[in-house]
Amino acid sequence: MNTDLFDRLGVPERIREIAGYDLFDEDLRTSLDAIAKRSAGLLEAPISMVSMILDTSQFIIGSYGLSGWVADAEGTPAEWAMCTHTVLAGEPYCVVDGTQDPRHADNPFLRMTGMRSYLGVPLIGGGHALGAHCVIDARPRIFTDVDRAVLADGAEKVMRLLDAYRLR
Template identity: 35%
Template sequence: MTTSIDRRVLGDPARMRVLASIDFDNPELRRALDRISVRTAQRTGLPVSLVTLVLNTAQMTVGVSGLDNWVTEADGTPIEWSFCANAVISGHPYVIPDAVHSEQAGNPLVTQDRIGSYAGVPVTLGGQIVGAHCIIGPTAHLFTTLQLAELEQAANEIAALFQQFSDLD
């Protein structure tokens, strides 16, 4: 369904402590993350942009633009369906230009929710990769270096916000 999910990485106690330090329910943080997601979608021309926190069993959607379905209602997905988990585990951008013809082809987000393309970059806090910032398209899409640079720049802003809304020193 997804590339190998390394639960040792996702469940690492140091990473989980950093995740637990983030006040992700803070309305001010959520509004700021939504604004970044809106801006990223606009600047990249892709209809959906998300900020996720990747836990050991689930992916939380903490910033969103352009997505109004069960994922936003549930505030995330099972970890087995998470594209963002691959960016967290690898520590590198995860790009799927054509989801239908990729290792993600059997993923319910592709087969049922019709994700056609995905690009996501890791977000780091306190030396730990805690989530990702991504853009999603309904069809196959070749992502440009400018689109990926926009994701990276926004991921740095997101990391700064997570720092501001965490109890890490």
């Protein structure tokens, strides 16, 4: 395990903020899936996700187009998750072609899934980047400011929805 990554993601206040939402509520999950489906459609991407980045793992709480082992596991190790980079940056994160990008060329997730491009925007709650709303594609893509705006709109909808599912 990458202890530096664990230290950067495992900030107690950030983890407490994530734990403050009822992430297992079926109605919430259905609504998050709908947001992911909308983003995938608007950006013509085969996959869209809403995920929370914990200290060691990515937990997928909403998705569209996801299949196989990632869908079954509802996540990946944090080191493999492109969304981890979005959370650590605290701003939109873009990868045009992960196979050609030295930061991601050895990523097991990309090798196992065939995914190549990524655009994610952070989910901000309690002053922390908690997770990301993203699209992933099997082809290289240059994402635009309009694409980022579409995802940012989706992320705002996600956070409004999560606030309605805050544990009291």
